[in-house]
Amino acid sequence: MNRSFLPAIVALLLFSQTLYAQVTPTANWQLQDASKVPQPGAAIAQPGFSTNGWYPAVVPGTVLTTLVHNNVYPEPLYGENNRPDRIPESLCRTNWWYRTEIKIPSSYKNKNSWLHFNGINYTARVWVNGKDIGEIRGAFARGIFDITSAVKPGETAAIAVLVSPQPNPGEPHEHTIAQGMGKNGGITAMDGPTFLCSMGWDWIPAIRDRNTGIWQSVYLNATGPVLVKDPLVTTDLPLPALNTADVKIAATVQNITGQPQQGILKGAFGNVAFSEPVQLPPHSSKRITFDPATLPQLKVKQPKLWWPNGYGPQNLYTLQLQFNIQDKVSDEQQLDFGIREISYTTPSSEDLTISVNGVKVFCKGGNWGMDEAMKRIPKERLETQIRMHQQAHYNIIRNWVGQSTSEDLYALCDKYGLMIWDEFFQPNPSDGPNPADINLYLANVREKILRFRNHPSIILWCARNEGNPPKVIDDSLRNIMAELEPLRLYQPSSTSGRGVHSGGPYYTRKPAEYYIFTESFKTEIGSFSIPTLESVQGMMPQQDWEVINDDWAEHDLATKYYRNMIAKRFGEVANLADFVRKSQLANYESYRAMYEGRNAKMFNPSTGVITWMSNPAQPSFVWQLYHHDLEPNAALFAVQKACEPIHIQLNEKEGNIQVINNRPATLKNARAHLTIFNTDGTAVLQQDYNVTALPAVATDLGLVKWPADLSPVHFVKVTLHDANGTLLSDNFYWNTLPLGSDQLTGLEKIPVVTLTATVKRHQVQNNCMLEVSLHNPSTHIAVMAHLQLHRQGGDRVLPVFYSDNYVSLCPNETKTITIEASEAALQGSKPLILVDGFNVNIKAHNDPDAAIALNENAQVSHWPITHLPRPDSTTQKN
Numbered sequence: 001m002n003r004s005f006l007p008a009i010v011a012l013l014l015f016s017q018t019l020y021a022q023v024t025p026t027a028n029w030q031l032q033d034a035s036k037v038p039q040p041g042a043a044i045a046q047p048g049f050s051t052n053g054w055y056p057a058v059v060p061g062t063v064l065t066t067l068v069h070n071n072v073y074p075e076p077l078y079g080e081n082n083r084p085d086r087i088p089e090s091l092c093r094t095n096w097w098y099r100t101e102i103k104i105p106s107s108y109k110n111k112n113s114w115l116h117f118n119g120i121n122y123t124a125r126v127w128v129n130g131k132d133i134g135e136i137r138g139a140f141a142r143g144i145f146d147i148t149s150a151v152k153p154g155e156t157a158a159i160a161v162l163v164s165p166q167p168n169p170g171e172p173h174e175h176t177i178a179q180g181m182g183k184n185g186g187i188t189a190m191d192g193p194t195f196l197c198s199m200g201w202d203w204i205p206a207i208r209d210r211n212t213g214i215w216q217s218v219y220l221n222a223t224g225p226v227l228v229k230d231p232l233v234t235t236d237l238p239l240p241a242l243n244t245a246d247v248k249i250a251a252t253v254q255n256i257t258g259q260p261q262q263g264i265l266k267g268a269f270g271n272v273a274f275s276e277p278v279q280l281p282p283h284s285s286k287r288i289t290f291d292p293a294t295l296p297q298l299k300v301k302q303p304k305l306w307w308p309n310g311y312g313p314q315n316l317y318t319l320q321l322q323f324n325i326q327d328k329v330s331d332e333q334q335l336d337f338g339i340r341e342i343s344y345t346t347p348s349s350e351d352l353t354i355s356v357n358g359v360k361v362f363c364k365g366g367n368w369g370m371d372e373a374m375k376r377i378p379k380e381r382l383e384t385q386i387r388m389h390q391q392a393h394y395n396i397i398r399n400w401v402g403q404s405t406s407e408d409l410y411a412l413c414d415k416y417g418l419m420i421w422d423e424f425f426q427p428n429p430s431d432g433p434n435p436a437d438i439n440l441y442l443a444n445v446r447e448k449i450l451r452f453r454n455h456p457s458i459i460l461w462c463a464r465n466e467g468n469p470p471k472v473i474d475d476s477l478r479n480i481m482a483e484l485e486p487l488r489l490y491q492p493s494s495t496s497g498r499g500v501h502s503g504g505p506y507y508t509r510k511p512a513e514y515y516i517f518t519e520s521f522k523t524e525i526g527s528f529s530i531p532t533l534e535s536v537q538g539m540m541p542q543q544d545w546e547v548i549n550d551d552w553a554e555h556d557l558a559t560k561y562y563r564n565m566i567a568k569r570f571g572e573v574a575n576l577a578d579f580v581r582k583s584q585l586a587n588y589e590s591y592r593a594m595y596e597g598r599n600a601k602m603f604n605p606s607t608g609v610i611t612w613m614s615n616p617a618q619p620s621f622v623w624q625l626y627h628h629d630l631e632p633n634a635a636l637f638a639v640q641k642a643c644e645p646i647h648i649q650l651n652e653k654e655g656n657i658q659v660i661n662n663r664p665a666t667l668k669n670a671r672a673h674l675t676i677f678n679t680d681g682t683a684v685l686q687q688d689y690n691v692t693a694l695p696a697v698a699t700d701l702g703l704v705k706w707p708a709d710l711s712p713v714h715f716v717k718v719t720l721h722d723a724n725g726t727l728l729s730d731n732f733y734w735n736t737l738p739l740g741s742d743q744l745t746g747l748e749k750i751p752v753v754t755l756t757a758t759v760k761r762h763q764v765q766n767n768c769m770l771e772v773s774l775h776n777p778s779t780h781i782a783v784m785a786h787l788q789l790h791r792q793g794g795d796r797v798l799p800v801f802y803s804d805n806y807v808s809l810c811p812n813e814t815k816t817i818t819i820e821a822s823e824a825a826l827q828g829s830k831p832l833i834l835v836d837g838f839n840v841n842i843k844a845h846n847d848p849d850a851a852i853a854l855n856e857n858a859q860v861s862h863w864p865i866t867h868l869p870r871p872d873s874t875t876q877k878n
Contacts, residue, residue, distance in 0.1 A: 023220040025102040025159070031057035031066045034095035034162060045127035045160035047101060054099070062121070062213035062375055063096050063163075077373060077618045077628065079540045080551050082205050083174070091209040092169040098161040098214055108153040111222035112256065115159070117143035118407070119216030122166040122194050129157050138193035138444040139215070140405055140425070142451070146256070165212040166191040170199045172206030175553045177871055189432025193425045193444035196432060197370055197403055197617075203556055204373050204617045215375045216406065224330030225257040226280060226323045228265070233319060233337040233454050234487055237303075239358040245303040245339045246292040247272070251321055253288060255280035263325035269317040269337075270304075272297050278323070305357055306338025306456045308395040309417030310645045310662060312357075314338070316414060316456075336414060338456030344489045344498075351499030351520035352491075353607045354396075354419070354459060359664045360696050362602050364595055364643045365389070365396030365418070366614020366625065367524060371404040373617040379408045384630055384799045385615055390416040391801065392625060392636055393643035398494075398523060398610050401427055401465050405448060413457035420457045421523070421610070423494065424448070424477070428466035434473070442476050449484045460489040466502050468493045494523045499605070506612055506623070508565060508590045512740035514597035515653035520605045522598070526612035526623045527590040528562050529635045530583035532788070533858050534796055535627040536576065539619035545576050546863075548870035557621035560870055571745040573868045578860045581838060584784055585734070585747075587634040588806055591625075595642035596649045599660045602698045611639075630799040634784065634806040641731060646693075648672055648720040648729045650704070655739055657701040657718060659693040667693040669723035672701060678711040679750050681780040681811050691720065712736060713746035715781050717810055732808045734783065747838070753782035754841040755809065759833065761849035768826055770819040770850055772833060776809035783808050783838040788855060789819055791829035797821045806837075834858075 032054040043049065055070045064087070067073050076082040104113060115128065121139040125132065131150040136143035151157040168190045173182030181202040188199040188210070200206035231251040238244060247269075255261045265288055266275040274290050274297060292298035304315035315338065322332040343355045354361045366389065371377045386409075389397060397413065398421040399405060405422075413420055424445050426434070435441040452458065463469040463477055474492055481490045495502035499520030506526040514525075530536075537545060544551040548563060567573050570582040591611070598606040616624040625636040642649070646667060647660040657674060661667050670691035675683050684707045693699040704716075716733040736743045753776060760771040770789070776782045784806045789797040803818040819833070834855035835842040845852040856862055 021105060021107065023102065023105060025100050025218060025220070026059060028102075029057035029059040029098055029100045030054040031063065032097050034097050037097050041125060041127040041132065041160050041162055042130045044097060044099060045130050045158045047129070047156050047158045049099070049158060051099060057098055059098065059100075059214050059218060060119075060216050062209055062211045062215055064091060064207065064209040064211075065213070065374055065376060067091075076208070077539070079544065080554050082208070082554065084208070087208045089172075089206075089208055092165045092212060094165070096163045096212065098163060099159065101156050101158045102220070103156050104151045104153050104220070105222070106154040108222040111224060112146060112148045113151050113153070113220065113222050115143075115145045115147045116219050116221065117214065117216070118218070120161070120163055120214050121211055122191065123164045124214075125162045127160045137440055139195060140193050140402065140444040141447045161214065163213055165210055166194045169210050172200040175200070175205055175556070175558065176550045177548070177553050177558050180558050181553070181556065185427050185431035187432065189427050189434070190436045192435030192437060192441035195370065195375070195403055196401065196425070196427060201369065203369050203613065203620065203623055205554055207373055211375050224325060224328065225255060225259070226261050226263060226325065226330040227254045227256060228252075228321050228323050228331045228333045229254055230450050231319070231321055231333050231335060231454065233335075235337075235339045235341065237339075237341040237357060239341065242305065242357060243302060245300045247298045247300055247339065248289070248291055249274075249298070249319065250287060250289040251333065252285050253278055253280065253323055254285040255283060258282045261325065263323055263330060265321065265323050267319060267321045269319040270300070272300060274298065300339070303339045306340040306414070307417060308356055308361055308419050309390050310393055310395055311359060311361060311417075311664075314415060314417045335454050336411070337454045338414065340456050342459055342488070344460070349499070349520070349605075351605065351607060353520075353603070360603065361395060361419075362606075362662055362696070363396045363419070363521070363608030363610070364598075365394040365398065366611045367398045367400050368404045368615045369400050369613050370617040371406070371409065371615065377406065377408070379412075381630070382408050383412055386412040386416050386418060387801070388626055388632065388636060389418055389614060392614075392639040393645065394614070394639070395419055396421060396459070396608070396610060397614065399423055401425055402448065405452075407452070410452050410455040410457060414455050418457060419459045420455075421460060421462060422458050423462040423465060426464040426467070426469055426473075434470050438472060438476075441473065442480070445477065446480055446484070449480065453485060458488065460491050461485065462491040462494050464493055466493065466495040468496070499607070504612065508562060508586050510740055510742065511589050511593035511652040514590070514593040515600055515651065517597070517606070521608040522606075523610050524612040525594060525609065527587075527594065527635075528557070528583075528622050529587055529591070529624045529633060530580055530621055531619075531624075531627040531633050532631055532786075533577055533580040534788070535619070535629055535631050535633075536580060538629060546866040546868060548868060552621065555618065555620050556623075563868060563870060569742050569744050571748045574860050575863045575866045576868055577858055577863050579868050581836075581858070581860065584634040584786070584806060585838065588638040588784065589734075591635040592638035592642045593652055595639060596652070599642065599647065599649060600651050600658060600698055602660060603696055604698075631796065632802070632805065634786075637802075637805045640804070644729055646720070646728045648718045648731055650716050650718060650731065650733050650735075652733070652735075652739060654703070655706075656703045657689070659691055659699040659701065659720060661693040661695050661697065661699065664695050666695060667691065667722070670728070671721050673719045674704065675717045675810070676704075676707065676710070677715040677717070677781055677810065678709075679713050679715075679746060679781075680711070681778070684709055684714075706737060710737065711746070713744055715808075715810075747783070750783070750839050751780050752839050752841050753778045753780050753809075754843055755782055755785060755835070756843045757835070757845050757852045759845065759847060759850045759852060761831065763823065766823050768821050768823050768831060770831055770833065771816060772819060772852070773814055773816045774807065774809060775814045776811060779811045781808065781810060782840050785809065785835060785837040785840045787817060787819065788834045788836070789821055790832040790834055791826055792832040792851060794829060797825045797831075
């Protein structure tokens with residue numbers, strides 16, 4: 001073979017320009033119930049077909065999204081709008097027509113025209129200009145159709161798609177106080193590759209159309225006679241050295257004509273280029289591999305590596321592959337990839353231990369049940385969700401049962417350094433039967449791997465949630481992995497093998513209890529997570545604010561347990577505002593302990609912990625770092641604290657101070673300081689420590705010597721500075737002795753502290769940046785000061801990125817918080833920062849650029865005393 005080395009600058013000049021643009025028909029789609037359209041597909045797919053009475057359709061989007069957009073039904077996730085008497089279950093038992101017309105570009109003349117569907121649910125039949133061009137089966141399969149014979153470049157083409165829902169939508173359990181959250185899932189699992197959680201789980205009500213529809217993008221493109229398909233990039237590092245990398249690239253070229261073809265397959269990335277001449281007989285394919293064993297330029301010197309969040313930068317290379325025939329482009333593929341190497345065990349243990357580029361990674365992250373209940377996931381929203389995970393110092397998410405699979409998810413995890421524990425489409429065996437159509441199931445698995453395997457963020461493939469797949473699927477998956485995935489780990493179950501375990505618990509516990517475990521890699525452990533008061537008020541009508549009723553059950557809280565736990569631990573609940581105020585204490589201490597408990601045993605034996613869940617599919621009271629409206633609650637900032645790369649913590653079970661070093665280098669000549677305060681704000685103990693912290697271990701600084709004159713409730717503050725005096729980590733605890741007790745009602749007696757504040761505003765590109773300095777001028781402790789950005793005289797600004805929040809300030813302490821929001825979200829209004837907290841007042845401050853004031857809405861005294869009752873029920877299910 002005549003393979004040539006091309007200097008990159010020359011190679012890029014030799015790449016031809018594509019003359020036939022990709023076209024994405026997002027507008028002019030229309031939707032109608034198929035029972036109301038008597039004509040066949042061949043007639044509907046004729047230009048000029050009358051769609052009088054059809055609905056303007058949202059594409060990409062589900063059927064229900066379109067119907068809500070057209071005001072046929074109210075917003076399903078607000079209040080109890082989703083009950084079946086308001087949005088009928090018949091939607092998931094109805095076939096639907098989608099239709100659009102689009103002009104085929106003139107540049108497609110003498111080319112092959114293609115129509116691409118990136119995802120429909122559940123099956124579809126497609127017609128173009130009256131011609132039946134094929135079907136799509138399964139939510140995770142692409143539809144790629146050669147429509148050359150059906151269209152004429154320069155003329156309008158009509159596209160009609162008959163979408164059918166999954167055949168087994170099931171009978172969902174309605175979430176109510178009386179019935180509880182009920183059994184998860186059901187018969188929907190029989191249909192395999194679909195959004196099986198749309199039948200209803202204990203974190204999402206039944207979605208009435210089961211997310212049927214064209215849920216991913218649709219586009220047209222054109223090619224010549226030879227296609228470039230299924231590229232694969234693999235990388236290998238000569239560990240422990242990182243100064244070179246072997247990059248191996250393969251792709252399939254396919255001759256779609258009845259004539260022999262010859263041309264050149266070219267490739268380039270970074271400063272590397274390569275090519276190979278190819279001859280193809282009629283209707284044939286050939287796998288072409290570019291190997292560093294024969295192409296020295298693929299031994300990349302000083303590669304820019306991809307690292308997980310917190311361990312290094314997320315460098316990505318862009319690979320361009322192009323097949324040229326007589327210097328004209330026939331087809332091309334472009335993809336981003338990362339140079340990195342993953343291993344899964346250490347010499348001392350067979351338990352799952354992720355190492356990236358030779359560095360052990362302590363996995364800290366969250367489960368995604370579904371990105372959004374109705375698959376309303378524009379990239380801008382998804383990026384906010386992923387960025388908040390990065391901000392929380394997470395380095396992994398779990399794509400539970402593959403329900404959040406999309407190109408945008410993987411690309412954004414690549415960008416922000418979130419590794420993905422990725423799964424296929426089977427739930428816990430108790431939550432539904434095995435797939436009925438094995439071939440359909442495996443075809444969707446194969447599609448998923450081929451589409452997304454080049455993303456560096458994917459670290460492993462898992463076959464099933466909390467159970468092993470049936471032997472026929474397991475055997476087939478192992479064969480698929482051997483063929484398509486030569487390097488990644490195949491993990492049959494999310495709860496067994498390699499020290500992996502699921503199983504919760506899923507409720508809020510006392511911090512000390514999070515330190516008790518035996519497994520190495522925890523894939524599910526959760527806690528209630530109450531949103532801000534404004535988020536609660538925004539998700540249900542006012543009539544439901546002050547009583548835990550069926551509206552609360554619809555949003556995942558039906559039990560008495562949590563409200564009673566809050567009252568026992570922090571004092572009787574006065575009203576919703578008080579419930580939220582005290583719940584932020586519970587959010588913070590439980591989510592922090594969830595990770596600090598694992599930190600305490602880092603790599604001895606703990607190697608990873610993934611909370612259930614970090615992202616909410618709907619407005620919820622449980623299992624989230626931020627609300628469905630994208631406002632974070634205290635949980636996000638607690639996790640951000642616990643998961644920071646270098647961290648100091650109080651072991652809330654044993655009572656010792658620990659330094660957690662996630663960095664690959666030893667921390668030397670650092671200084672730690674401990675201060676204990678009584679509830680009156682007096683410091684009753686101060687202690688300094690010299691710190692040397694080895695990498696990838698929890699360093700013990702010794703037991704705290706509790707003073708004899710402690711108040712029943714007291715506060716612990718620890719700080720860690722490096723050898724230059726730079727603050728690396730600080731942490732603040734409310735505490736009582738003995739450790740693990742529930743006697744924290746004394747917090748209600750601490751006096752209100754009036755903080756002072758200043759704010760500076762500047763602009764970075766299109767973002768408003770606010771630097772807020774909070775100061776505690778008093779002799780008392782200010783607990784959990786919370787900042788919330790509003791438009792002056794208006795609503796909250798969402799989304800917003802806070803560098804920190806729910807901060808506690810000791811006497812005479814100052815903390816600076818940076819707030820970032822888009823200028824567009826401010827809508828030309830002056831920024832208003834509202835402040836609340838557990839015992840926090842604020843001195844109002846008004847500058848020309850921004851203002852600060854007390855959040856009156858969040859004050860307990862602003863609302864009547866109701867004690868937030870919950871109707872009695874004989875059923876006490878969560």
